[in-house]
Amino acid sequence: xxxxxxxxxxxxxxxxxxxxxxxxxxxxxxxxxxxxxxxxxxxxxxxxxxxxxxxxxxxxxxxxxxxxxxxxxxxxxxxxxxxxxxxxxxxxxxxxxxxxxxxxxxxxxxxxxxxxxxxxxxxxxxxxxxxxxxxxxxxxxxxxxxxxxxxxxxxxxxxxxxxxxxxxxxxxxxxxxxxxxxxxxxxxxxxxxxxxxxxxxxxxxxxxxxxxxxxxxxxxxxxxxxxxxxxxxxxxxxxxxxxxxxxxxxxxxxxxxxxxxxxxxxxxxxxxxxxxxxxxxxxxxxxxxxxxxxxxxxxxxxxxxxxxxxxxxxxxxxxxxxxxxxxxxxxxxxxxxxxxxxxxxxxxxxxxxxxxxxxxxxxxxxxxxxxxxxxxxxxxxxxxxxxxxxxxxxxxxxxxxxxxxxxxxxxxxxxxxxxxxxxxxxxxxxxxxxxxxxxxxxxxxxxxxxxxxxxxxxxxxxxxxxxxxxxxxxxxxxx
Ligand code: HEM
Numbered sequence: 001x002x003x004x005x006x007x008x009x010x011x012x013x014x015x016x017x018x019x020x021x022x023x024x025x026x027x028x029x030x031x032x033x034x035x036x037x038x039x040x041x042x043x044x045x046x047x048x049x050x051x052x053x054x055x056x057x058x059x060x061x062x063x064x065x066x067x068x069x070x071x072x073x074x075x076x077x078x079x080x081x082x083x084x085x086x087x088x089x090x091x092x093x094x095x096x097x098x099x100x101x102x103x104x105x106x107x108x109x110x111x112x113x114x115x116x117x118x119x120x121x122x123x124x125x126x127x128x129x130x131x132x133x134x135x136x137x138x139x140x141x142x143x144x145x146x147x148x149x150x151x152x153x154x155x156x157x158x159x160x161x162x163x164x165x166x167x168x169x170x171x172x173x174x175x176x177x178x179x180x181x182x183x184x185x186x187x188x189x190x191x192x193x194x195x196x197x198x199x200x201x202x203x204x205x206x207x208x209x210x211x212x213x214x215x216x217x218x219x220x221x222x223x224x225x226x227x228x229x230x231x232x233x234x235x236x237x238x239x240x241x242x243x244x245x246x247x248x249x250x251x252x253x254x255x256x257x258x259x260x261x262x263x264x265x266x267x268x269x270x271x272x273x274x275x276x277x278x279x280x281x282x283x284x285x286x287x288x289x290x291x292x293x294x295x296x297x298x299x300x301x302x303x304x305x306x307x308x309x310x311x312x313x314x315x316x317x318x319x320x321x322x323x324x325x326x327x328x329x330x331x332x333x334x335x336x337x338x339x340x341x342x343x344x345x346x347x348x349x350x351x352x353x354x355x356x357x358x359x360x361x362x363x364x365x366x367x368x369x370x371x372x373x374x375x376x377x378x379x380x381x382x383x384x385x386x387x388x389x390x391x392x393x394x395x396x397x398x399x400x401x402x403x404x405x406x407x408x409x410x411x412x413x414x415x416x417x418x419x420x421x422x423x424x425x426x427x428x429x430x431x432x433x434x435x436x437x438x439x440x441x442x443x444x445x446x447x448x449x450x451x452x453x454x455x456x457x458x459x460x461x462x463x464x465x466x467x468x469x470x471x472x473x474x475x476x477x478x479x
Pocket of ligand 1: 095096283285350351423
């Protein structure tokens with residue numbers, strides 16, 4: 001890195017580090033927060049050495065735009081990582097595949113066949129049914145005046161919707177509701193979120209991972225998932241339901257038709273890797289978004305009242321909210337954007353790897369540099385946002401800013417070639433889930449709890465969930 005920068009290039013500002021570990025010790029448990037604090041001293045383009053890996057962190061909307069828009073093609077690959085290699089069947093999935101023909105064709109296939117607006121609208125009956133179950137269960141708690149654990153409720157909701165869309169409705173009782181399946185998903189999230197030494201010390205890190213037992217746990221997690229997928233494929237082949245076209249049905253059809261992706265025919269391993277993306281990309285992010293939104297609403301009764309009035313005046317006395325109803329809820333959409341500004345579910349996006357040298361703010365970013373975009377920091381940048389720490393959805397009134405990847409102030413889904421392909425699925429899930437819970441119930445704090453007691457601490461991990469579970473007491477709105 002030094003050689004490339006020597007003489008002819010300006011040095012990228014960089015905090016001093018130690019030999020071998022570089023700046024690793026400066027990454028706290030909440031990496032986006034540590035990096036934000038460092039960026040206040042070293043600027044919006046900052047170089048860190050994480051173990052052996054040169055890493056550039058971008059912390060302003062302007063520098064994010066230079067990378068993700070003006071130079072996207074130079075930096076839209078992904079770095080190799082031991083954790084994702086195992087879970088992705090050697091990078092056969094969308095999120096960890098390097099930028100190449102295979103990734104381009106896979107992404108196109110998934111965008112058209114699995115995650116298109118048309119396909120997502122076709123799974124609306126699944127959402128309707130799952131949300132209805134949630135409402136019935138909350139109504140029971142309301143009649144007993146019991147608090148509801150909203151963190152768990154949202155996670156269970158998104159798990160059922162994503163799994164039924166992916167694996168089919170008919171296996172709900174036998175497989176998807178089982179403890180075994182829930183544990184599989186939990187373990188995989190843990191693997192992805194855990195610190196892996198081999199990602200920072202390419203030649204010796206695996207030894208540390210082995211001693212820590214991480215490597216063994218990874219292999220076990222993948223083996224368990226593999227067995228689960230095989231069981232699913234068998235069930236789909238044996239008990240094919242007429243007219244059913246869940247994601248597994250579609251992918252097995254592509255396999256049968258010998259569909260070519262990149263240079264390979266689609267195999268079972270490709271299908272497993274794609275399903276892994278759907279599960280790990282789709283479940284957590286939407287549930288986290290809904291939990292943070294409800295926590296902010298509980299903390300801000302004015303906003304809670306305003307969003308509920310909007311929903312209730314639009315829906316009137318209908319028993320169920322339809323998919324189309326949510327489209328008209330402008331203030332709810334602002335509440336969600338404001339939630340994503342302060343609590344982006346993936347605060348550093350997914351890491352990118354530079355493929356060809358380019359410049360940001362006049363600094364040269366060499367090939368193979370790892371790139372993080374600190375979306376969390378950008379959402380709190382006082383140069384962009386007035387009163388950045390305050391939850392004020394009205395800031396989006398009369399503003400064109402949305403989270404679809406063109407406004408670099410709000411990058412909850414990323415931007416450029418690697419932008420989240422599940423954006424429509426995620427957004428509609430969050431809008432629909434929140435609209436229903438806010439329409440059917442008022443929400444009070446548990447007895448003895450004051451607004452100041454709502455804890456907004458974040459939990460460490462690849463995705464940023466609320467550390468303590470959110471408990472609120474529902475009061476039924478209509479009987
Ligand atoms: C509120 C919900 C969601 C949020 C906030 C979110 C956020 C993100 C972010 C920030 C990225 C990285 C973008 C980048 O590197 O520039 C990403 C990538 C990805 N997301 Fe999502 N996501 C959500 C829902 C979903 C859903 C529902 C799915 C699939 C069912 C999904 C699948 C993926 C995949 C496969 C990638 C990797 C794309 C690639 O590298 O080509 N996400 N998501």
